[in-house]
Amino acid sequence: MWSYFARRVAIGIPTLWAIITVCFFMMRLTPGGPFDGEAPVPPEILANLRARFHLDDPLWRQYLDYLANLLRGDFGPSFKYRDFNVTTLIAQGFPVSLQNGFSALVIAIMIGVPLGIFAALGQNTRRDYTVSAFAMTGIVIPNFIMGHVLILIFGVWLKDSVFHLPAGGWADGALANRVLPVFCLSLPYIAYLVRITRGSMIEAxxxxxxxTARAKGLPFRLVVLRHALKSALIPVVTFLGPATAFLLTGSMVVETIFQIPGIGRYFVQGALNRDYTLVMGVTILSAALVIAMNLIVDLLYSLLDPRVRYEGKQ
Amino acid sequence: MSASVLDLKNLSVRFATPEGEVAAVSELSLSVGKGECLGIVGESGSGKSQTFLAAMGLLARNGRAVGEAIFGGINLAAADENTLNRLRGNKLAMIFQDPMTSLTPHMKVGHQLTEVLVRHRNLKFPAARDRAIAMLRRVQISEPERRFEMYPHELSGGLRQRVMIAMALMCGPELIIADEPTTALDVTVQAQILDLIRRAKEELGTAVILITHDLGVVAGMADRVGVMYAGRIVELGEVHQIFNAPQHPYTKGLLACTPRLDDATASALVTIPGQPPDLQQLPTGCAYHPRCGNVMERCRAAAPPLMSTGGGGLKACFLENFGSVQAGTVVP
Incomplete structure (x- = not known):
């Protein structure tokens, strides 16, 4: 089994290389460049800038240089944030996104999965309809609306009460500043988890x-927890793999609304600014996370179902 | 039979469907004696499984049981889950048709056995483990210590059904309901499984209800046989009476349909014409009358009640003189 996972890790490297390559050339194919602003830059200055960042080298040369730098762990300088390199930007922003995403993930699992089981066990009863309606609401309300509604309620209407929460800002990770963004991040995931868990639990x-378990006279609680839950969790784990990768790399929308210094905003800002190296940096990070999460999902499958066995080719 | 283990009295099973309520079993009454083996024979959809799933309290969510199923003084059809859970797996056990899907795939076989003892006998795991391994040995599973640690997918179908039987026997039940226990198995394994059930019955004095569509299975095992058609018992009697002198045209038809190797005169396959009825649109009168070769005017008007055959059995048929009953149609 471990040789299987060693092989999977080895396959991850060419996958990552392919993603890097496609992303690199797609960015260069996009019209415009990092130094195109509203006010045109004088040609002499532009030429100097391009030379400084080696953008006047042939493309294949730039590509090989970039790969070589990557192998040394150097993601290059940001074109937009002039005094920073990409490694620094990610090192500053990623822990923030990671903490928020992880909190949101834990909350989503702790609320979504039990609620889904609760709904499934009362299938087609009032409690099922109530939970399912809540889940549907969580899915259809986009987080840019939910975020502003939360700010309106907890930041404005409840301003003078004990429930008041900051409308934005990070304040070095103060707990009060985390509540609303983490809740806003987790809400759609709670909703999805409710729906997936409910469906798979009904099936299980x-x-x-x-x-058979009921024919043994086991109490209902044991029938559910010992006999049904494990197989019901397989689709949940499948969903959680990529969902975790997305959550941990931050959300552009939520980080913008609540003014959080994470890396979620770099995905969009970097692309708009043609900040080639920054886009590459966050893409590589999230691709590596997706690959890692898929591997963890496969590991969890074998824990949930003994029929799943990973054999390394001899 | 002196005392009975299970008494069904006017037991009906109804299912709520989008097209309305369907009766899978209609006012069925029978009793099973202590240590007796009662065979229940019928085609798919005759209600033979649903009758006893209702007695176990294991009907699907949209099903409900009306009437009485008395076991140890308790009406199972009206009992709450707590009462049922004290009996199920303890005094009342069930073996299911499909051993491939009837064991929990992610639990070791041994754990699935011991949890019965932990639940009903309050045993700690090591003691339960010893009893479970002894039981695996008793159902003739070789290397029981090793099998104990295995997952169901690592066992063959025959071994899994042995595990199911071991599970049913763990607490020494008074009644085992075996719902098509051999249908999913190879023929060679079938005989071994039936032999195990027979031995459990003889050694432990357990009563057995053997539900099957296979008359051959019933002939070798049962003391009495009940024949079901469209949710009712149509004939009930001692096994030799049912096989030698069937009193209901449907029973006779079923027997004629069974190919026999020892009968040189039976050269062709026999079938009962027509299809089993749609339970939502049962024919008027006797449900079997559209397929019966001896149908009379009164069969269309009213359903015959169960009446004595004179030989100790019961039949639901108006026919008096049975010698001329036509069994079925010979397929050329």
Missing amino acids: MRANYIR
């Missing part, structure tokens, strides 16, 4: 072996 409870 129809299995023949659930009937």
Whole structure:
């Protein structure tokens, strides 16, 4: 089994290389460049800038240089944030996004999964409809609306009460500043988890072996927790793999609304600014996370279902 | 039979469907004696499984049982889950048709056995483990210590059904309901599984209800046989009476349909014409009358009640003189 995972890690490297390559050339194919602003830059200055960042080298040369720098762990300088290199920007922003994303993930799992089970076990009863309606609401309300609604309620209307929360800002990670963005991040994930868990739990409870477990006289709680839950969690884990990668790399929308210094905003700002190296940096980071999460998901499958066995080729 | 283990009295099973309520079992009454093996025979959809799933309290969500199923003085059809859970797996056990899907895939076989003892006998795991391994040995599973640690997918279908039987026997039940226990198995394995059930019955004095569509299975195992059609018992009697002198045209038809190797005169396959009825649109009168070769005017008007055959059995048929009953149609 471990040789299988060693192989998977090895396959991850060419995957990452392919993503880097595609991303590199797609960025260069995009019209415009990092130094195009509203006011045109004098040609002499532009030429100097391009020479300074080696943008006047042939493209293949730039590509090979970039790969070589990557191998040394150097993501290059940011074109936009002139005094920073990309490694520094990510090192500053990623821990913030990581903390928020991880908190949101834990909250989403702790609320979404039990709520989904609760709904499934009362299938087509009032409690099922109530939970499902809540989940649907969480899915259809976009977070740029939910974020502003939360600010309106907790930042404005409840300003003079004990429930008052800051409308934005990070304040070095003060707890009060985290509540609203983390809640806003987790809400759609709670909703998705409710729906997925509910569906898979209903499916699991129809299995023949659930009937066997009930025929043994096991209390309902044990039938659910010991016999049904593990197979019901397989689709949940499948969803959580990529969802975790997305959550941990931050959300442009939520970080913008709540003015949080994470890396979520770099995805969009970097692309708009043609900040080639910054876009590459955050793309590589999230691609590596997705690859890692898929690997973890596969590991979890084998824990949830003993029929899943990973054999390394001899 | 002196005392009965299970008494069904006017037991009906109804399912709520989008097209309305469907009766899978209609006012069925029968009793199973202590240590007796009662065979229940019928086609798919005759209600034979639903009758006893209702007695176990294991009907699907949209199903409900009306009437009585008395077991140890308790009406199972009206009992709450707590009462049922004290009996199920303890005094009342069930073996299911499909051993491939009836064991929890992510639990070791041993753990699935011991949890019965932990639940009903309050045993700690090491003691339960010893009892479970002894039980695996009893159902003739070789290397029981090793199998104990295995997952169901690592066992063959026959071994899994042995595990199911071991599970049912763990607490020494008074009644085992075996719902098509051999249908999903190879023929060679079928005989071994039936032999295990027979031995459990003889050694432990357990009553067995054997639900099957296979008359051959019933002939070798059952003391009495009930034949079901469209949710009702149409004939009930001692096994030799059912096989030697069937009193209902449907029973006779079923017997004629079974190919026999020892009968040189039966050269062709026999079938009962027509299809089993749609439970939502049962024919008037006797449900079997559209397929019956001896149909009379009164069969269309009213359903015959269960009446004595004179030989100790019961039949639901108006026919008096049974010698001329036509069994089925010979397929050329």
